[in-house]
Amino acid sequence: MAKEIEITMENIKSTKIDSPEIVDESTQQNASRIETKGVKVWYDDFMAIKGIDMVIKPNTITAFIGPSGCGKSTFLRLFNRMNDYVEGFKMEGKIKIDGDNIYKKKVNVEQLRKEIGMVFQKPNPFPKSIFDNVAYGLQIQGIKDKKLINERVEKALKQADLWEEVKDNLKKSALALSGGQQQRLCIARTLAVQPSILLMDEPTSALDPISTAKIEELIHHLKEEYTIIIVTHNMQQASRISDYTAFFYLGELIEYDKTRKIFTNPEKKQTENYITGRFG
Amino acid sequence: MKIKEKIIELVLKFFASITILTTVGIIVVLLFESIAFFKSVSILDFLTDTQWTPLYSEKHFGILALVSGTFLTAAIAIAVALPIGLTIAIYLNMYAPKSFRKVLKPFLEILAAIPTVVYGFFALTIVTPFLQTIYPDLETFNSLSAGIVMGIMIIPFISSLSEDALHAVPKSLKLASFGMGATRFQTAFKVMVPAASSGIIVSIILAISRAIGETMIVAIAAGQQPQLTLDPTVPVQTITSYIVQVSMGDAPQGSIEYKTIFAAGLTLFLFTFILNSISFYIKKKYQEKYE
Amino acid sequence: MNNLQKNRFIDQVFKILGILFTMLGIFILGVLIYNILKVGVTRINWDFLTSLPSRRPEKAGIYTAIIGTLDLMLLTIIFAIPVGVGAGIYLEEYAKKSKFSSLLEINISNLAGVPSIIYGLLGLGIFVRFFGLGGSILSGSLTLSLLILPIIIVATREAIKAVPHSLKEASYGLGASKWQTIKNVVLPSSFGGILTGIILSLSRAIGETAPLIVVGAMAYVPFVPHSVFDTFSVLPMQIFSWTTRPQQGFAIAASAAIIILLIITFVMNGIAVYFRNKWQKKLK
Structure with missing residues (x-):
């Protein structure tokens, strides 16, 4: 059984990512590149995304900013097809991850989501132990090798900077952790399945400033191995941690550039108005 | 005016209490007749006998x-x-x-x-x-x-x-x-x-x-x-x-x-x-x- | 097949199983209705509705059972509605958080789970014997009233809970007393919800057989009751008594009576759903 899984995992790696199993100096290639072409989204009759072309480079942190209801979360959730479950969802256009269109008919959505981790707005640990939360993604893939699971859980918790705080209490319920710890646990849970892209939907909006700072620092480290997209309402956060920033307004991508450029010298008036707090 | 309000409240409270009376009634009725029953049939028989034939001439009361x-x-x-x-x-x-x-x-x-x-x-x-x-x-x-x-x-x-x-x-x-x-x-x-x-x-x-x-x-x-x-x-x-x-x-x-x-x-x-x-x-x- | 494919396969199998089981419920409902219609529908005619019960199946009718059901329901409405709605109002608007009110709450939740036949024993012990009312319509309707009380109380409370707090405050703000507010604001706005609960509880009461058997409803009543102290039969009781007879003719008559009972039940449920939808729309 274990052997079969091993092979399966390798297959996935080789089809999806052209990189060796072990990440060291060659990390640059591990993360994925995202490309969207003419993406439009409707919820029933409401047009939520009005045609977006965008390229997101590997090993970068990209921030999506814009007022509430501008489509940035919807757009983010296209990358792991989380909108599929929304009633009345319709989509047009192409989204390619490492060259493959993820909205092709044959795409295995579960496999896709294994490659593209997501962290949600509010910490949402399962009502299970800390260990079981992190091991969840491995278990649903059918991995039964205890040693492998233990290793991955430990590694993920270390990556999420939570290991030192919980290593003696792995059997404790995840719900007993503080909000900030819960969110780092959710990040660890995502990292344990070794994705190549991390989607973060306002991951710190429900947290206090100290927890927020911890998570921002964590995100900064994770850039070395992952392509990260973060939706945020917090301008300082976007300017602190991201390499690129995309400004969305009413379902359109208004401006997308290096973060420094967006925050110091935006091309568009709307962008400037938003980041200087004149609306939103 | 005040009295009318008070009376209404009492009437409504009485209505609500009927549900308690119902439970009390159920328990009293069941216990009352059951106690009479257990005067003629031992509880031990009731709980351990494996036959239930109260309607026959040879009566057993094994629930x-x-x-x-x-x-x-x-x-x-x-x-x-x-x-x-x-x-x-x-x-x-x-x-x-x-x-x-x-x-x-x-x-x-x-x-x-x-x-x-x-x-x-x-x-x-x-x-x-x-x-x-x-x-x-x-x-x-x-x-x-x-x-x-x-x-x-x-x-x-x-x-x-x-x-x-x-x-x-x-x-x-x-x-x-x-x-x-x-x-x-x-x-x-x-x-x-x-x-x-x-x-x-x-x-x-x-x-x-x-x-x-x-x-x-x-x-x-x-x-x-x-x-x-x-x-x-x-x-x-x-x-x-x-x-x-x-x-x-x-x-x-x-x-x-x-x-x-x-x-x-x-x-x-x-x-x-x-x-x-x-x-x-x-x-x-x-x-x-x-x- | 690798693990991902296997998981997807299981997922699809379970989906199909879910559809099958859901359809199974509806399919069985269809089989039940079809079979009963097939056997009984030709038996329904004006004579069937207006004839007295008879020992000869082809002449038997449900006249006394229908009149018995109507009488019983009328009395049950008179007893259960004021008490049930009143108790619901008390619990929602008056009762403060106290031992007494939490006792009431536990008690009502427990009563809702007491088997109906136990209510029959209660009716037998209290109304039939203790008050000496005998196996009369009065005993039967009092017993059924207690049986459906929890349903009406719960529905009333839910409906009152849904009334926006601002409405009540507006009424108090104009100097209205508590009862005036309840009478003029709370009850009118929760009317749809309460009505839905009442109809559903009556539809339950109409189908009840077990407690009425215990209280002493008759399988064979050759005359229409004249007063509340008379013995009675009801539709489900008539069906039960026909079901237990060996002649095929009674099975046909039972099917015919079941059609009438199902029509009444479905119509009442339909009306209840209609009122609920209308009321929920209004609330929004």
């Missing part, structure tokens, strides 16, 4: 013969209703489109609205003959057919209440699981069902309670032979159908036959009371968890 029939039919009913009801609940919650769920849920609830005498007729005249074509040795009155039909009747109890419980699980957990690449099946059984377990357990307990108190289906289709058996193909008698049998005859007040139905009723009441109390306790705890 086990009725309890076994009661639990046999209830067990068959739950064996039918639990897998089907829970699968429907998960299907409606995780797979079915919203519009589908809105139509199907009330439709299934019709199953619970049909009078039980109709189900009894259905079991006796349609289900039993059908089962006899598969298994010819099945007797005309049997617990299998009654149990299956009772199970169909309580499907909506389990499916509706369990779906409510699944619905109450925060949506973020479902999304988190999907986000990790879990299928709907994996999400249902590894995340949703465990998270909704208390509500699902409550629905199952209520269904059991409903099944052991169900009367007309067993009175019509399960027979009138109290016996300690696990054989689902032979006639049995439940506590409820015994009470019906005596009531259909004319047992004079004060006779031992008359008193037996209260002793049997007390036994039934205790079973359902315990089950209902457990479910109430779980429900209270579970409400606090989500608030």
Whole structure:
């Protein structure tokens, strides 16, 4: 059984990512590149995304900013097809991850989501132990090798900077952790399945400033191995941690550039108005 | 003006108190006649004798013969209703489109609205003959057919209440699981069902309670032979159908036959009371968890 | 097949199982209704509705059973509605958080789970014997009233809970007393919900057989009751008594009577759903 899984995992790696199993100096290639072409989204009759072309480079942190209801979360959730479950969802256009269109008919959505981790707005640990939360993604893939699971859980918790705080209490319920710890646990849970892209939907909006700072620092480290997209309402956060920033307004991508450029010298008036707090 | 308000409040309070009087009334009536019963029959016999023949000349008062029939039919009913009801609940919650769920849920609830005498007729005249074509040795009155039909009747109890419980699980957990690449099946059984377990357990307990108190289906289709058996193909008698049998005859007040139905009723009441109390306790705890 | 494919396969199998089981419930409902219609529908005619019961199945009718059911329901409405709605109002608007109110709450939840036949024993002990009302319509309707009380109380409370707090405050703000507020604001806005609960509880009461058997409803009543102290039969009781007879003719008559009972039940449930939808729309 274990052997079969091993092979399966390798297959996935080789089809999806052209990189060796072990990440060291060659990390640059591990993360994925995202490309969207003419993406439009409707919820029933409401047009939520009005045609977006965008390229997101590997090993970068990209921030999506814009007022509430501008489509940035919807757009983010296209990358792991989380909108599929929304009633009345319709989509047009192409989204390619490492060259493959993820909205092709044959795409295995579960496999896709294994490659593209997501962290949600509010910490949402399962009502299970800390260990079981992190091991969840491995278990649903059918991995039964205890040693492998233990290793991955430990590694993920270390990556999420939570290991030192919980290593003696792995059997404790995840719900007993503080909000900030819960969110780092959710990040660890995502990292344990070794994705190549991390989607973060306002991951710190429900947290206090100290927890927020911890998570921002964590995100900064994770850039070395992952392509990260973060939706945020917090301008300082976007300017602190991201390499690129995309400004969305009413379902359109208004401006997308290096973060420094967006925050110091935006091309568009709307962008400037938003980041200087004149609306939103 | 002030007095009128006060009087109205008192009247309403009295109305509410009627529910307490009802419970007191049930307990007093059951105990009163049962105590009279236990003056002529020892509790030990009642609990250990394996025969129940109060209507014959050679009288035995072993409630086990009725309890076994009661639990046999209830067990068959739950064996039918639990897998089907829970699968429907998960299907409606995780797979079915919203519009589908809105139509199907009330439709299934019709199953619970049909009078039980109709189900009894259905079991006796349609289900039993059908089962006899598969298994010819099945007797005309049997617990299998009654149990299956009772199970169909309580499907909506389990499916509706369990779906409510699944619905109450925060949506973020479902999304988190999907986000990790879990299928709907994996999400249902590894995340949703465990998270909704208390509500699902409550629905199952209520269904059991409903099944052991169900009367007309067993009175019509399960027979009138109290016996300690696990054989689902032979006639049995439940506590409820015994009470019906005596009531259909004319047992004079004060006779031992008359008193037996209260002793049997007390036994039934205790079973359902315990089950209902457990479910109430779980429900209270579970409400606090989500608030 | 690798693990991902296997998981997807299981997922699809379970989906199909879910559809099958859901359809099974509806299919059985269809089989039940079809079989009963097939046997009984030709038996329904004006004579069937207006004839007295008879020992000869082809002449038997449900006249006394229908009149008995109507009388019983009328009395049950008179007893159960004021008490049930009143108790619901008390619990929602007056009762403070006290031992007494939490006792009431536990008690009502428990009563809702008491088997109906136990209510029959209660009616037998209290109304039939203790008050000496005998196996009369009065005993039967009092027993059924207690049986459906929890349903009406719960429905009333739910409906009152849904009334926006701001409405009540507006009424108090104009100087209305508590009862005036309840009478003029709370009850009118919760009327749809309460009505739905009442109809559903009556539809339950109409189908009840077991408690009435215990209280002493008759399988054979050759005359129409004249007063509330007369003995009676009801539709489900008539069905039960026909079901237990060996002649095929009675099975046909039972099917015909079941059709009438199901029509009444479905119509009442339909009306209840209609009122609920209308009321919920209004609330929004």
